[in-house]
Amino acid sequence: MAYPEFPNHDDFTAISKVLAGECEGEVTVRGWIYRTRSSGKLAFIVIRDSTGSIQSTVSKKNVTESSFDDARKALIESSVIVKGTPAKDDRAPGGWEIRASDFKVVHFAETFPITKDQSDEHLLNNRHLWLRSQSMVASLKIRSTVFKAFRDYWTENEFTEIQSPSFTTSACEGGSTLFNVYYDDEKEKTGQKFYAHLSQSWQLYAEATMFGLENIFTLAPSFRAEKSRTRRHLTEFWHAEVESAWMHNHQMMELEEGMIMHIIESVLSFNRKELEILGRDISVLENIKAPFERVTYEEVLDKLNSMGFDLSWGDDFGYKEEKALTQDLTSPMYITNFPREKGFYHRPDPNDPKSLVCHDLLAPEGYGEIIGGGERVWSPDELTDRIREEGLEPESYGWYLDIRKFGSVPHSGFGLGIDRTVSWICGSDHIKHVIPFPRTMRRTTP
RNA sequence: GCCGCUGUAGCUCAGCAGGUCAGAGCAUCCGGCUGUUAACCGGACGGUCAUCGGUUCGAAUCCGAUCAGCGGCGCCA
Numbered sequence: 001m002a003y004p005e006f007p008n009h010d011d012f013t014a015i016s017k018v019l020a021g022e023c024e025g026e027v028t029v030r031g032w033i034y035r036t037r038s039s040g041k042l043a044f045i046v047i048r049d050s051t052g053s054i055q056s057t058v059s060k061k062n063v064t065e066s067s068f069d070d071a072r073k074a075l076i077e078s079s080v081i082v083k084g085t086p087a088k089d090d091r092a093p094g095g096w097e098i099r100a101s102d103f104k105v106v107h108f109a110e111t112f113p114i115t116k117d118q119s120d121e122h123l124l125n126n127r128h129l130w131l132r133s134q135s136m137v138a139s140l141k142i143r144s145t146v147f148k149a150f151r152d153y154w155t156e157n158e159f160t161e162i163q164s165p166s167f168t169t170s171a172c173e174g175g176s177t178l179f180n181v182y183y184d185d186e187k188e189k190t191g192q193k194f195y196a197h198l199s200q201s202w203q204l205y206a207e208a209t210m211f212g213l214e215n216i217f218t219l220a221p222s223f224r225a226e227k228s229r230t231r232r233h234l235t236e237f238w239h240a241e242v243e244s245a246w247m248h249n250h251q252m253m254e255l256e257e258g259m260i261m262h263i264i265e266s267v268l269s270f271n272r273k274e275l276e277i278l279g280r281d282i283s284v285l286e287n288i289k290a291p292f293e294r295v296t297y298e299e300v301l302d303k304l305n306s307m308g309f310d311l312s313w314g315d316d317f318g319y320k321e322e323k324a325l326t327q328d329l330t331s332p333m334y335i336t337n338f339p340r341e342k343g344f345y346h347r348p349d350p351n352d353p354k355s356l357v358c359h360d361l362l363a364p365e366g367y368g369e370i371i372g373g374g375e376r377v378w379s380p381d382e383l384t385d386r387i388r389e390e391g392l393e394p395e396s397y398g399w400y401l402d403i404r405k406f407g408s409v410p411h412s413g414f415g416l417g418i419d420r421t422v423s424w425i426c427g428s429d430h431i432k433h434v435i436p437f438p439r440t441m442r443r444t445t446p
Numbered sequence: 447g448c449c450g451c452u453g454u455a456g457c458u459c460a461g462c463a464g465g466u467c468a469g470a471g472c473a474u475c476c477g478g479c480u481g482u483u484a485a486c487c488g489g490a491c492g493g494u495c496a497u498c499g500g501u502u503c504g505a506a507u508c509c510g511a512u513c514a515g516c517g518g519c520g521c522c523a
Contacts, residue, residue, distance in 0.1 A: 117458035417523030
Protein backbone atom coordinates (compact mmCIF):
# COMPACT_ATOMS: atom_id res chain seq x y z
CA MET A 1 0.00 0.00 0.00
CA ALA A 2 1.27 3.45 -0.87
CA TYR A 3 0.97 6.00 1.87
CA PRO A 4 0.76 9.71 1.17
CA GLU A 5 3.69 11.98 1.94
CA PHE A 6 3.73 12.83 5.60
CA PRO A 7 4.35 16.25 7.06
CA ASN A 8 6.73 16.13 10.02
CA HIS A 9 5.26 15.10 13.35
CA ASP A 10 5.71 18.63 14.66
CA ASP A 11 3.74 20.14 11.79
CA PHE A 12 0.48 18.66 13.01
CA THR A 13 -1.90 20.50 15.32
CA ALA A 14 -3.73 18.82 18.17
CA ILE A 15 -7.50 18.99 17.71
CA SER A 16 -7.92 20.35 21.24
CA LYS A 17 -5.91 23.42 20.21
CA VAL A 18 -8.16 24.09 17.24
CA LEU A 19 -11.24 23.70 19.43
CA ALA A 20 -9.74 26.15 21.92
CA GLY A 21 -9.49 28.76 19.13
CA GLU A 22 -5.71 29.00 19.53
CA CYS A 23 -4.84 28.62 15.86
CA GLU A 24 -4.20 31.26 13.23
CA GLY A 25 -4.14 30.48 9.53
CA GLU A 26 -4.13 27.00 8.06
CA VAL A 27 -3.65 23.95 10.26
CA THR A 28 -3.02 20.31 9.54
CA VAL A 29 -4.66 17.77 11.80
CA ARG A 30 -4.47 14.03 11.66
CA GLY A 31 -6.57 11.36 13.20
CA TRP A 32 -9.40 8.95 12.56
CA ILE A 33 -12.83 9.47 11.07
CA TYR A 34 -15.36 9.50 13.90
CA ARG A 35 -18.54 10.31 11.95
CA THR A 36 -19.20 11.10 8.34
CA ARG A 37 -22.10 12.61 6.39
CA SER A 38 -22.13 13.80 2.88
CA SER A 39 -24.19 15.34 0.16
CA GLY A 40 -23.31 15.55 -3.52
CA LYS A 41 -21.07 18.54 -3.13
CA LEU A 42 -20.24 18.78 0.56
CA ALA A 43 -18.92 16.21 3.03
CA PHE A 44 -18.87 16.58 6.81
CA ILE A 45 -16.10 14.49 8.27
CA VAL A 46 -15.73 14.47 12.04
CA ILE A 47 -12.15 13.62 12.98
CA ARG A 48 -10.89 12.52 16.36
CA ASP A 49 -7.40 12.37 17.77
CA SER A 50 -6.35 11.59 21.33
CA THR A 51 -7.19 15.14 22.40
CA GLY A 52 -10.70 15.57 21.02
CA SER A 53 -12.80 15.61 17.88
CA ILE A 54 -13.69 18.28 15.35
CA GLN A 55 -15.81 18.53 12.23
CA SER A 56 -14.11 19.19 8.93
CA THR A 57 -16.10 20.35 5.94
CA VAL A 58 -14.82 19.12 2.60
CA SER A 59 -16.36 21.03 -0.26
CA LYS A 60 -16.14 19.76 -3.81
CA LYS A 61 -15.09 23.17 -5.06
CA ASN A 62 -12.18 23.53 -2.59
CA VAL A 63 -10.33 20.23 -2.98
CA THR A 64 -9.26 18.00 -5.85
CA GLU A 65 -11.83 15.63 -7.29
CA SER A 66 -10.04 12.55 -5.99
CA SER A 67 -9.78 14.05 -2.49
CA PHE A 68 -13.49 14.76 -2.50
CA ASP A 69 -14.25 11.23 -3.65
CA ASP A 70 -12.02 9.86 -0.91
CA ALA A 71 -13.75 12.00 1.69
CA ARG A 72 -17.12 10.67 0.57
CA LYS A 73 -15.99 7.06 0.41
CA ALA A 74 -13.86 6.76 3.53
CA LEU A 75 -15.59 4.76 6.27
CA ILE A 76 -15.55 5.39 9.98
CA GLU A 77 -12.10 4.84 11.58
CA SER A 78 -10.20 5.52 8.37
CA SER A 79 -7.00 7.37 9.23
CA VAL A 80 -6.76 10.78 7.58
CA ILE A 81 -4.75 13.98 7.31
CA VAL A 82 -6.73 17.17 6.85
CA LYS A 83 -5.36 20.59 6.00
CA GLY A 84 -7.60 23.61 6.31
CA THR A 85 -8.65 26.80 7.99
CA PRO A 86 -10.30 26.72 11.43
CA ALA A 87 -13.62 28.56 11.53
CA LYS A 88 -15.93 29.34 14.40
CA ASP A 89 -19.37 28.07 13.36
CA ASP A 90 -22.36 27.34 15.57
CA ARG A 91 -23.55 24.72 13.12
CA ALA A 92 -20.50 22.59 13.93
CA PRO A 93 -20.50 20.26 16.95
CA GLY A 94 -18.10 21.81 19.45
CA GLY A 95 -18.44 25.26 17.87
CA TRP A 96 -15.40 25.00 15.58
CA GLU A 97 -14.77 23.32 12.27
CA ILE A 98 -11.96 23.04 9.77
CA ARG A 99 -12.73 24.14 6.21
CA ALA A 100 -10.58 21.71 4.27
CA SER A 101 -8.21 22.72 1.51
CA ASP A 102 -6.75 19.22 1.32
CA PHE A 103 -8.01 15.84 2.50
CA LYS A 104 -5.80 12.75 2.45
CA VAL A 105 -6.77 9.26 3.44
CA VAL A 106 -3.81 7.42 4.97
CA HIS A 107 -5.68 4.14 5.26
CA PHE A 108 -9.21 3.26 4.20
CA ALA A 109 -10.86 1.40 7.08
CA GLU A 110 -12.98 -1.66 6.49
CA THR A 111 -16.51 -1.52 7.83
CA PHE A 112 -16.11 -0.88 11.54
CA PRO A 113 -17.91 -3.62 13.46
CA ILE A 114 -19.00 -1.33 16.29
CA THR A 115 -21.99 0.86 15.44
CA LYS A 116 -24.51 2.67 17.57
CA ASP A 117 -26.19 -0.59 18.52
CA GLN A 118 -23.91 -2.14 21.11
CA SER A 119 -24.20 -5.03 23.50
CA ASP A 120 -21.87 -5.78 26.36
CA GLU A 121 -20.72 -8.98 24.78
CA HIS A 122 -20.04 -7.41 21.40
CA LEU A 123 -18.00 -4.62 22.95
CA LEU A 124 -15.98 -7.13 24.95
CA ASN A 125 -15.38 -9.29 21.89
CA ASN A 126 -14.21 -6.19 20.06
CA ARG A 127 -12.32 -4.69 22.96
CA HIS A 128 -9.26 -4.19 20.73
CA LEU A 129 -11.37 -1.76 18.69
CA TRP A 130 -13.57 -0.38 21.48
CA LEU A 131 -10.44 1.04 23.13
CA ARG A 132 -10.78 3.88 20.60
CA SER A 133 -14.05 5.01 22.14
CA GLN A 134 -14.35 8.30 23.99
CA SER A 135 -15.39 6.61 27.20
CA MET A 136 -12.51 4.11 27.17
CA VAL A 137 -10.01 6.85 26.37
CA ALA A 138 -11.38 8.98 29.23
CA SER A 139 -11.25 6.07 31.71
CA LEU A 140 -7.72 5.16 30.72
CA LYS A 141 -6.48 8.72 31.07
CA ILE A 142 -7.89 8.82 34.60
CA ARG A 143 -6.35 5.42 35.29
CA SER A 144 -2.97 6.77 34.24
CA THR A 145 -3.34 9.71 36.63
CA VAL A 146 -4.16 7.32 39.49
CA PHE A 147 -1.06 5.22 38.79
CA LYS A 148 1.12 8.32 38.66
CA ALA A 149 -0.40 9.79 41.83
CA PHE A 150 0.20 6.55 43.71
CA ARG A 151 3.85 6.44 42.64
CA ASP A 152 4.45 10.12 43.32
CA TYR A 153 2.92 9.97 46.78
CA TRP A 154 5.01 7.10 48.07
CA THR A 155 8.16 8.26 46.34
CA GLU A 156 7.76 11.66 47.97
CA ASN A 157 7.36 9.90 51.31
CA GLU A 158 10.75 8.26 50.70
CA PHE A 159 9.43 4.81 49.91
CA THR A 160 11.32 2.69 47.37
CA GLU A 161 9.53 0.96 44.51
CA ILE A 162 10.42 -2.73 44.23
CA GLN A 163 9.18 -5.75 42.29
CA SER A 164 8.28 -9.26 43.40
CA PRO A 165 7.89 -12.40 41.25
CA SER A 166 4.59 -13.37 39.66
CA PHE A 167 5.57 -17.05 39.83
CA THR A 168 5.47 -18.29 43.38
CA THR A 169 4.83 -21.38 45.45
CA SER A 170 3.67 -19.57 48.57
CA ALA A 171 0.02 -18.79 49.15
CA CYS A 172 -0.92 -15.84 51.28
CA GLU A 173 -4.64 -15.79 50.52
CA GLY A 174 -6.87 -18.84 50.36
CA GLY A 175 -5.39 -21.76 48.43
CA SER A 176 -8.55 -22.23 46.41
CA THR A 177 -7.97 -18.95 44.58
CA LEU A 178 -4.53 -19.89 43.25
CA PHE A 179 -3.88 -20.17 39.55
CA ASN A 180 -1.53 -22.98 38.60
CA VAL A 181 1.12 -22.79 35.91
CA TYR A 182 2.47 -25.94 34.28
CA TYR A 183 5.68 -26.81 32.48
CA ASP A 184 4.40 -28.79 29.53
CA ASP A 185 7.52 -30.56 28.30
CA GLU A 186 8.60 -31.45 31.84
CA LYS A 187 5.22 -33.02 32.35
CA GLU A 188 5.85 -35.46 29.51
CA LYS A 189 9.33 -36.40 30.70
CA THR A 190 8.92 -36.67 34.43
CA GLY A 191 5.25 -36.34 35.27
CA GLN A 192 6.21 -33.35 37.46
CA LYS A 193 3.98 -30.98 35.60
CA PHE A 194 3.36 -28.34 38.26
CA TYR A 195 5.65 -25.32 38.09
CA ALA A 196 4.21 -22.52 40.20
CA HIS A 197 1.21 -20.50 41.21
CA LEU A 198 0.57 -17.00 39.97
CA SER A 199 1.07 -14.50 42.75
CA GLN A 200 -1.96 -13.33 44.73
CA SER A 201 0.02 -10.56 46.41
CA TRP A 202 3.57 -9.37 46.80
CA GLN A 203 3.22 -9.35 50.55
CA LEU A 204 5.39 -12.26 51.65
CA TYR A 205 8.18 -11.03 49.37
CA ALA A 206 7.67 -7.47 50.56
CA GLU A 207 8.23 -8.50 54.14
CA ALA A 208 11.57 -9.99 53.12
CA THR A 209 12.64 -7.01 50.99
CA MET A 210 11.64 -4.57 53.71
CA PHE A 211 14.58 -5.50 55.93
CA GLY A 212 16.97 -3.79 53.56
CA LEU A 213 14.92 -0.89 52.29
CA GLU A 214 12.54 -0.35 55.25
CA ASN A 215 9.86 1.53 53.29
CA ILE A 216 8.72 0.01 50.02
CA PHE A 217 5.86 -0.09 47.53
CA THR A 218 4.94 -1.86 44.32
CA LEU A 219 2.49 -1.60 41.46
CA ALA A 220 1.89 -4.96 39.85
CA PRO A 221 -0.78 -7.38 38.73
CA SER A 222 -2.11 -9.97 41.16
CA PHE A 223 -3.96 -13.09 40.13
CA ARG A 224 -6.86 -14.67 41.93
CA ALA A 225 -8.90 -17.59 40.72
CA GLU A 226 -11.97 -16.44 42.60
CA LYS A 227 -15.06 -17.59 40.80
CA SER A 228 -16.49 -14.16 41.23
CA ARG A 229 -18.80 -12.82 38.61
CA THR A 230 -19.35 -9.35 39.96
CA ARG A 231 -18.81 -5.75 38.96
CA ARG A 232 -15.84 -5.56 41.33
CA HIS A 233 -13.80 -8.62 40.36
CA LEU A 234 -11.07 -9.40 37.87
CA THR A 235 -8.94 -12.53 37.82
CA GLU A 236 -5.95 -10.33 36.99
CA PHE A 237 -6.07 -7.01 38.80
CA TRP A 238 -3.57 -4.25 39.47
CA HIS A 239 -2.44 -4.30 43.02
CA ALA A 240 -0.78 -1.32 44.66
CA GLU A 241 0.94 -2.50 47.81
CA VAL A 242 3.01 -0.85 50.53
CA GLU A 243 5.06 -2.30 53.38
CA SER A 244 6.95 -0.42 56.06
CA ALA A 245 9.25 -1.48 58.90
CA TRP A 246 8.68 -0.02 62.39
CA MET A 247 5.28 1.26 61.23
CA HIS A 248 2.15 0.89 63.35
CA ASN A 249 -1.30 0.25 61.98
CA HIS A 250 -2.66 3.71 62.83
CA GLN A 251 0.34 5.43 61.23
CA MET A 252 -0.13 3.44 58.06
CA MET A 253 -3.82 4.39 58.02
CA GLU A 254 -2.88 8.07 58.17
CA LEU A 255 -0.48 7.66 55.26
CA GLU A 256 -3.13 5.83 53.24
CA GLU A 257 -5.57 8.61 53.89
CA GLY A 258 -3.03 11.06 52.48
CA MET A 259 -2.54 8.78 49.48
CA ILE A 260 -6.26 8.61 48.70
CA MET A 261 -6.56 12.39 48.98
CA HIS A 262 -3.54 12.87 46.72
CA ILE A 263 -5.05 10.54 44.13
CA ILE A 264 -8.41 12.33 44.23
CA GLU A 265 -6.79 15.76 44.03
CA SER A 266 -4.63 14.67 41.09
CA VAL A 267 -7.62 13.44 39.12
CA LEU A 268 -9.48 16.67 39.91
CA SER A 269 -6.51 18.69 38.63
CA PHE A 270 -5.79 16.77 35.46
CA ASN A 271 -8.97 14.98 34.38
CA ARG A 272 -12.00 17.25 34.66
CA LYS A 273 -12.72 16.85 30.96
CA GLU A 274 -12.54 13.05 31.21
CA LEU A 275 -14.80 13.01 34.29
CA GLU A 276 -17.32 15.05 32.33
CA ILE A 277 -17.17 12.67 29.35
CA LEU A 278 -17.91 9.81 31.74
CA GLY A 279 -20.81 11.73 33.28
CA ARG A 280 -19.20 11.71 36.72
CA ASP A 281 -20.57 14.25 39.19
CA ILE A 282 -17.38 16.16 40.01
CA SER A 283 -18.79 17.67 43.21
CA VAL A 284 -18.95 14.15 44.67
CA LEU A 285 -15.16 13.92 44.34
CA GLU A 286 -14.64 17.48 45.55
CA ASN A 287 -16.58 16.67 48.73
CA ILE A 288 -14.24 13.88 49.79
CA LYS A 289 -12.55 15.00 52.99
CA ALA A 290 -9.96 13.55 55.34
CA PRO A 291 -9.80 12.37 58.06
CA PHE A 292 -11.96 9.39 57.19
CA GLU A 293 -14.33 7.89 59.70
CA ARG A 294 -12.82 5.02 61.72
CA VAL A 295 -15.01 2.35 63.26
CA THR A 296 -14.24 -1.05 64.70
CA TYR A 297 -15.62 -4.29 63.36
CA GLU A 298 -17.65 -4.65 66.54
CA GLU A 299 -19.18 -1.19 66.12
CA VAL A 300 -20.05 -2.03 62.53
CA LEU A 301 -21.76 -5.23 63.65
CA ASP A 302 -23.93 -3.21 66.05
CA LYS A 303 -24.67 -0.63 63.40
CA LEU A 304 -25.65 -3.23 60.81
CA ASN A 305 -27.77 -5.17 63.28
CA SER A 306 -29.60 -1.96 64.13
CA MET A 307 -30.25 -1.59 60.38
CA GLY A 308 -31.96 -4.96 60.34
CA PHE A 309 -29.12 -7.36 59.59
CA ASP A 310 -28.55 -10.39 61.77
CA LEU A 311 -24.80 -10.75 62.28
CA SER A 312 -22.69 -12.14 65.09
CA TRP A 313 -18.96 -11.99 65.89
CA GLY A 314 -16.93 -13.66 63.17
CA ASP A 315 -19.39 -13.10 60.34
CA ASP A 316 -17.98 -11.50 57.21
CA PHE A 317 -19.53 -8.50 55.59
CA GLY A 318 -20.90 -9.36 52.18
CA TYR A 319 -21.59 -6.92 49.41
CA LYS A 320 -25.07 -6.17 50.81
CA GLU A 321 -23.58 -5.19 54.13
CA GLU A 322 -20.83 -3.10 52.54
CA LYS A 323 -23.34 -1.35 50.37
CA ALA A 324 -25.63 -0.57 53.29
CA LEU A 325 -22.64 0.90 55.13
CA THR A 326 -21.21 2.96 52.29
CA GLN A 327 -24.01 4.03 49.99
CA ASP A 328 -24.71 7.24 51.92
CA LEU A 329 -21.10 8.08 52.75
CA THR A 330 -19.40 11.04 51.09
CA SER A 331 -15.86 9.96 52.03
CA PRO A 332 -14.25 6.54 52.47
CA MET A 333 -14.52 4.77 55.84
CA TYR A 334 -12.10 2.61 57.80
CA ILE A 335 -13.14 -0.56 59.56
CA THR A 336 -10.59 -1.85 62.08
CA ASN A 337 -10.13 -4.77 64.50
CA PHE A 338 -11.49 -7.60 62.38
CA PRO A 339 -11.80 -11.07 63.94
CA ARG A 340 -8.56 -13.04 64.03
CA GLU A 341 -9.81 -15.54 61.46
CA LYS A 342 -9.25 -12.94 58.74
CA GLY A 343 -5.65 -13.95 58.02
CA PHE A 344 -2.68 -15.64 59.63
CA TYR A 345 -0.22 -12.82 58.88
CA HIS A 346 -2.24 -10.09 60.64
CA ARG A 347 -1.16 -9.42 64.20
CA PRO A 348 -3.70 -10.22 66.94
CA ASP A 349 -4.42 -7.27 69.24
CA PRO A 350 -2.50 -7.82 72.52
CA ASN A 351 -5.31 -6.05 74.41
CA ASP A 352 -8.09 -8.00 72.69
CA PRO A 353 -6.73 -11.26 71.23
CA LYS A 354 -9.96 -12.15 69.45
CA SER A 355 -9.38 -9.29 67.03
CA LEU A 356 -6.55 -8.16 64.75
CA VAL A 357 -4.60 -4.92 64.44
CA CYS A 358 -5.80 -4.36 60.92
CA HIS A 359 -8.05 -2.25 58.72
CA ASP A 360 -10.08 -2.19 55.56
CA LEU A 361 -10.92 0.99 53.68
CA LEU A 362 -14.37 1.10 52.11
CA ALA A 363 -15.05 3.49 49.25
CA PRO A 364 -18.31 5.46 49.43
CA GLU A 365 -21.38 5.24 47.19
CA GLY A 366 -21.56 1.49 47.58
CA TYR A 367 -18.20 0.77 45.90
CA GLY A 368 -16.98 -1.10 48.95
CA GLU A 369 -13.57 -2.41 49.90
CA ILE A 370 -10.57 -0.90 48.12
CA ILE A 371 -7.87 -1.41 50.77
CA GLY A 372 -7.02 -4.23 53.13
CA GLY A 373 -4.07 -3.83 55.46
CA GLY A 374 -2.68 -3.95 58.94
CA GLU A 375 0.15 -4.78 61.26
CA ARG A 376 1.92 -8.10 60.65
CA VAL A 377 2.76 -10.83 63.16
CA TRP A 378 6.44 -10.22 63.74
CA SER A 379 7.41 -12.70 66.47
CA PRO A 380 8.59 -15.98 64.85
CA ASP A 381 6.93 -18.17 67.49
CA GLU A 382 3.64 -16.36 67.30
CA LEU A 383 3.68 -16.58 63.51
CA THR A 384 4.23 -20.35 63.64
CA ASP A 385 1.33 -20.68 66.06
CA ARG A 386 -0.90 -18.53 63.88
CA ILE A 387 -0.11 -20.58 60.76
CA ARG A 388 -1.01 -23.78 62.64
CA GLU A 389 -4.14 -22.13 64.03
CA GLU A 390 -5.35 -21.45 60.49
CA GLY A 391 -4.83 -25.11 59.59
CA LEU A 392 -1.76 -24.44 57.44
CA GLU A 393 1.66 -26.14 57.44
CA PRO A 394 4.49 -24.02 58.90
CA GLU A 395 6.91 -26.14 56.84
CA SER A 396 5.55 -24.66 53.60
CA TYR A 397 6.41 -21.16 54.84
CA GLY A 398 10.08 -21.93 55.41
CA TRP A 399 11.75 -18.81 54.06
CA TYR A 400 8.89 -16.60 55.23
CA LEU A 401 9.40 -17.80 58.80
CA ASP A 402 13.14 -17.50 58.37
CA ILE A 403 13.03 -13.73 57.84
CA ARG A 404 11.56 -13.40 61.35
CA LYS A 405 14.64 -15.01 62.93
CA PHE A 406 17.10 -12.24 62.16
CA GLY A 407 16.17 -9.04 63.89
CA SER A 408 12.42 -9.06 63.38
CA VAL A 409 10.62 -5.75 63.83
CA PRO A 410 7.04 -4.54 64.02
CA HIS A 411 5.77 -3.59 60.56
CA SER A 412 2.61 -2.76 58.67
CA GLY A 413 1.41 -2.75 55.12
CA PHE A 414 -1.61 -2.74 52.87
CA GLY A 415 -2.90 -3.56 49.41
CA LEU A 416 -4.95 -1.16 47.30
CA GLY A 417 -7.07 -2.38 44.39
CA ILE A 418 -6.14 0.15 41.73
CA ASP A 419 -8.87 -0.94 39.32
CA ARG A 420 -11.50 -0.70 42.05
CA THR A 421 -10.21 2.72 42.98
CA VAL A 422 -10.39 3.94 39.38
CA SER A 423 -13.84 2.42 39.01
CA TRP A 424 -15.02 4.37 42.05
CA ILE A 425 -13.41 7.64 40.93
CA CYS A 426 -14.93 7.27 37.45
CA GLY A 427 -18.33 6.37 38.88
CA SER A 428 -18.21 3.29 36.68
CA ASP A 429 -20.86 0.61 36.95
CA HIS A 430 -18.35 -2.17 36.29
CA ILE A 431 -14.64 -2.62 36.93
CA LYS A 432 -14.14 -3.85 33.37
CA HIS A 433 -14.72 -0.32 32.08
CA VAL A 434 -11.52 1.02 33.60
CA ILE A 435 -8.92 -1.52 32.43
CA PRO A 436 -7.90 -1.94 28.77
CA PHE A 437 -8.20 -5.72 28.53
CA PRO A 438 -10.25 -7.07 31.43
CA ARG A 439 -9.53 -10.60 32.57
CA THR A 440 -12.50 -12.28 34.16
CA MET A 441 -13.56 -15.78 34.99
CA ARG A 442 -14.89 -16.40 31.49
CA ARG A 443 -12.80 -14.08 29.36
CA THR A 444 -9.15 -14.02 28.37
CA THR A 445 -9.53 -12.62 24.83
CA PRO A 446 -8.89 -10.29 23.22
C1' G B 447 -19.27 -23.69 44.31
C1' C B 448 -24.44 -21.62 43.89
C1' C B 449 -28.68 -18.76 41.50
C1' G B 450 -30.63 -16.35 37.14
C1' C B 451 -30.58 -14.95 31.97
C1' U B 452 -29.16 -14.91 26.73
C1' G B 453 -27.78 -17.19 21.78
C1' U B 454 -32.51 -15.47 14.86
C1' A B 455 -28.71 -11.04 8.89
C1' G B 456 -22.16 -7.57 10.18
C1' C B 457 -24.89 -4.90 14.72
C1' U B 458 -29.50 -4.16 17.90
C1' C B 459 -33.80 -6.83 18.15
C1' A B 460 -39.10 -8.72 16.82
C1' G B 461 -41.24 -13.46 15.68
C1' C B 462 -41.87 -18.57 20.36
C1' A B 463 -50.35 -21.12 23.05
C1' G B 464 -45.84 -25.59 16.68
C1' G B 465 -48.64 -24.77 10.39
C1' U B 466 -47.39 -17.54 4.69
C1' C B 467 -42.09 -17.40 10.16
C1' A B 468 -37.38 -15.95 7.45
C1' G B 469 -38.87 -10.08 9.46
C1' A B 470 -37.60 -4.66 10.98
C1' G B 471 -34.15 -0.76 12.01
C1' C B 472 -29.06 0.31 11.58
C1' A B 473 -24.48 -0.88 8.89
C1' U B 474 -22.62 -2.06 3.80
C1' C B 475 -23.24 -1.27 -1.68
C1' C B 476 -25.73 1.75 -5.84
C1' G B 477 -28.38 6.39 -6.93
C1' G B 478 -30.05 11.58 -5.16
C1' C B 479 -29.19 16.03 -2.22
C1' U B 480 -24.42 22.64 -0.68
C1' G B 481 -24.97 22.85 6.33
C1' U B 482 -25.22 17.79 8.15
C1' U B 483 -25.30 16.92 13.81
C1' A B 484 -24.54 8.50 14.91
C1' A B 485 -28.87 13.47 8.58
C1' C B 486 -32.64 12.63 4.90
C1' C B 487 -35.07 10.19 0.22
C1' G B 488 -35.13 5.77 -3.30
C1' G B 489 -33.20 0.89 -4.39
C1' A B 490 -30.05 -3.55 -3.62
C1' C B 491 -27.26 -7.15 -0.92
C1' G B 492 -27.60 -10.08 3.41
C1' G B 493 -29.59 -15.65 7.80
C1' U B 494 -28.28 -24.07 8.03
C1' C B 495 -32.76 -19.19 13.55
C1' A B 496 -25.42 -21.48 18.48
C1' U B 497 -24.49 -27.09 17.98
C1' C B 498 -26.23 -32.10 18.48
C1' G B 499 -30.23 -35.15 19.54
C1' G B 500 -35.54 -35.99 20.70
C1' U B 501 -41.13 -35.22 20.38
C1' U B 502 -44.38 -34.31 15.97
C1' C B 503 -47.48 -35.18 9.72
C1' G B 504 -44.78 -30.52 10.53
C1' A B 505 -39.83 -27.20 15.02
C1' A B 506 -36.68 -20.59 15.07
C1' U B 507 -40.97 -21.91 18.33
C1' C B 508 -41.74 -27.74 22.79
C1' C B 509 -38.03 -31.19 25.55
C1' G B 510 -32.82 -32.81 26.65
C1' A B 511 -27.62 -32.37 26.28
C1' U B 512 -23.42 -29.57 24.80
C1' C B 513 -20.85 -25.05 23.68
C1' A B 514 -20.34 -19.83 24.19
C1' G B 515 -21.43 -15.44 26.73
C1' C B 516 -23.81 -11.97 30.28
C1' G B 517 -25.73 -10.61 35.28
C1' G B 518 -25.65 -11.71 40.51
C1' C B 519 -24.29 -14.40 45.32
C1' G B 520 -20.49 -16.27 48.41
C1' C B 521 -15.18 -14.66 48.83
C1' C B 522 -11.92 -10.87 48.09
C1' A B 523 -8.62 -5.83 46.30
